[in-house]
Amino acid sequence: MSTLNDPLSTDGGLGRRWSILPGTDLLWHPGDDTSLVYDLLSGDTHLLDNLSAMLLDTLSSQPLSEAELLAAVVDDWSLDSQGAAEAVSQRLHNLRQLDLIYLTDS
Amino acid sequence: MNIATYSRERLGQYMATDGVRFRTGPFVVDLRSTLPAVVEGIHQMYGEYPLIESDHADFYLHLKQPAGIRHWWRPQVCFALDGHEPFKPLPLSQAFPMFEWALNWCVASHMHCYLIIHAAVVERDGCVAVLPAPPGSGKSTLCAGLISRGWRLFSDELALISLKDRRVIPLPRPVGLKNNSIDIMRAYAPQAVIGPNYTDTRKGTVAHMKAPTTSIRRADESGRAAWIVFPKYTAGAEARLTPRDPGQTALYLAQNAFNYSVLGRAGFETLTAVVDGCRCYDFEYSQLDDAIEIFAALELPYA
Structure with missing residues (x-):
C-alpha cells in the first residue's frame, strides 16, 4: 500500500482521480435497490446502494476524477447538480472507507 | 442396527x-x-x-x-x-x-464442503425454512414447536448448504432448549422426549429435546431452501410476517456463517444463489400456535 497516495485525503478535485485498489477483483450480485459485492482480495462482502454500485463499477473500468464521475451521474440519474455532487462525494467517501477505492495522481 | x-x-x-x-x-x-x-x-x-x-x-x-x-x-x-x-x-x-x-x-x-450458517432449519414437502437469529430470539423454541407439529427437523443450530448443488443437508440432532423455553416445550409437546435440566451453564439452564423419529430416519433426504425467516419472540406480540430485503438478508447470513470467510468465491456464490431462491421475512411472535399457522401458509418462492 506504500505506493498509494494518501487514502485519507478528501480531495477528489484538483485533477486527482479515483481508482479501485490495485489487485481488486470484485464479484457482483445486483438486486433491485442494492448490490452485493464480494471483494476477492480482502474477502469482504459489501452491500451497496445503486449509486455506490454504479460509481464502483465505473471506476473498475478506469480511474476518473470526481468531476467526471459527477457528470456521468447527472447524465444517467437525472439529478440536479447540487444534490448529485453531495451524493457522489458521500458515496466516494464511503467506498474509500471500505477500502475499495483510493485517490491517485495518475 | x-x-x-x-x-x-x-x-x-x-x-x-x-x-x-x-x-x-x-x-x-x-x-x-x-x-x-x-x-x-x-x-x-x-x-x-x-x-x-x-x-x-x-x-x-x-x-x-x-x-x-x-x-x-x-x-x-x-x-x-x-x-x-x-x-x-x-x-x-x-x-x-x-x-x-x-x-x-x-x-x-x-466441514468446509458446506456453507454453514448459524440457524435452525426445518422442512416440509421438500421445502426448507432457514431460521437465522441471534441467541435469545426464540429460534430454538420456534424450531421445537414446528417439529412437534409436523415439520421435519434438519437442525436447530447449523444450516448446512452444499457447495455442490446448493441443497440444504439435514443434521437432525437434539434441539437445545434454554431457560423458559424448556417448560414451554414440556407443556406444548408432552409427547416429545426432553432430557434432564442442566443448570448454571454459560447459556443458563439447558435441556435437550430428542429429534423426532421421522427426522432421524430421513436424515439422508436433503431439501431446497425456500424461506429465510428471522424469528423474534416478543411477549404479547401478534404474530407478524414482514418481507425483508434480500441484500440485507444475504449480508446478515454472511456475517453469521461459521465458514463464509474460508470459502471465498464459493461461499459468496452459494449464499447469493440460496437467497435468490428464497422468500425472506422477519417474523415476530409470542404464541407458538400462531407461528405454526403462519408457517403452514408460507408461500413458495417458485412454482
Whole structure:
C-alpha cells in the first residue's frame, strides 16, 4: 500500500482521480435497490446502494476524477447538480472507507 | 442396527473401550467416554441413530475427566478431538451439553464442503425454512414447536448448504432448549422426549429435546431452501410476517456463517444463489400456535 497516495485525503478535485485498489477483483450480485459485492482480495462482502454500485463499477473500468464521475451521474440519474455532487462525494467517501477505492495522481 | 440395540450398560461398555460409532446427518462420529451422564445422554437422545461399522469416522471425540485434583474437587469434564483439547474444561455436571456444543464446533470448524450458517432449519414437502437469529430470539423454541407439529427437523443450530448443488443437508440432532423455553416445550409437546435440566451453564439452564423419529430416519433426504425467516419472540406480540430485503438478508447470513470467510468465491456464490431462491421475512411472535399457522401458509418462492 506504500505506493498509494494518501487514502485519507478528501480531495477528489484538483485533477486527482479515483481508482479501485490495485489487485481488486470484485464479484457482483445486483438486486433491485442494492448490490452485493464480494471483494476477492480482502474477502469482504459489501452491500451497496445503486449509486455506490454504479460509481464502483465505473471506476473498475478506469480511474476518473470526481468531476467526471459527477457528470456521468447527472447524465444517467437525472439529478440536479447540487444534490448529485453531495451524493457522489458521500458515496466516494464511503467506498474509500471500505477500502475499495483510493485517490491517485495518475 | 442403531444405538438402542444396546442396553444402557452395554452401550457404556462400548463407549468406555472401543467407542461407539454412529451416523448423524452426513457425518460419522466416534465417541468414547466413561462418564455416566454422557452414556445416558447418548442412550436417551441418540438411540435411533444408526451404528456404523466403517473404519473411518469424521470425528473422533473423547469426553473424560481431567487427571489431578479436578478429578475429585469440583470435578470437571474435558473434550478431546483427535486427542487435542480445544476448550477449557466445564463442570462435570455439564458433560452431555458439552458433547452437543463440541460436536457443533467440530462440524462448523471442519466441514468446509458446506456453507454453514448459524440457524435452525426445518422442512416440509421438500421445502426448507432457514431460521437465522441471534441467541435469545426464540429460534430454538420456534424450531421445537414446528417439529412437534409436523415439520421435519434438519437442525436447530447449523444450516448446512452444499457447495455442490446448493441443497440444504439435514443434521437432525437434539434441539437445545434454554431457560423458559424448556417448560414451554414440556407443556406444548408432552409427547416429545426432553432430557434432564442442566443448570448454571454459560447459556443458563439447558435441556435437550430428542429429534423426532421421522427426522432421524430421513436424515439422508436433503431439501431446497425456500424461506429465510428471522424469528423474534416478543411477549404479547401478534404474530407478524414482514418481507425483508434480500441484500440485507444475504449480508446478515454472511456475517453469521461459521465458514463464509474460508470459502471465498464459493461461499459468496452459494449464499447469493440460496437467497435468490428464497422468500425472506422477519417474523415476530409470542404464541407458538400462531407461528405454526403462519408457517403452514408460507408461500413458495417458485412454482
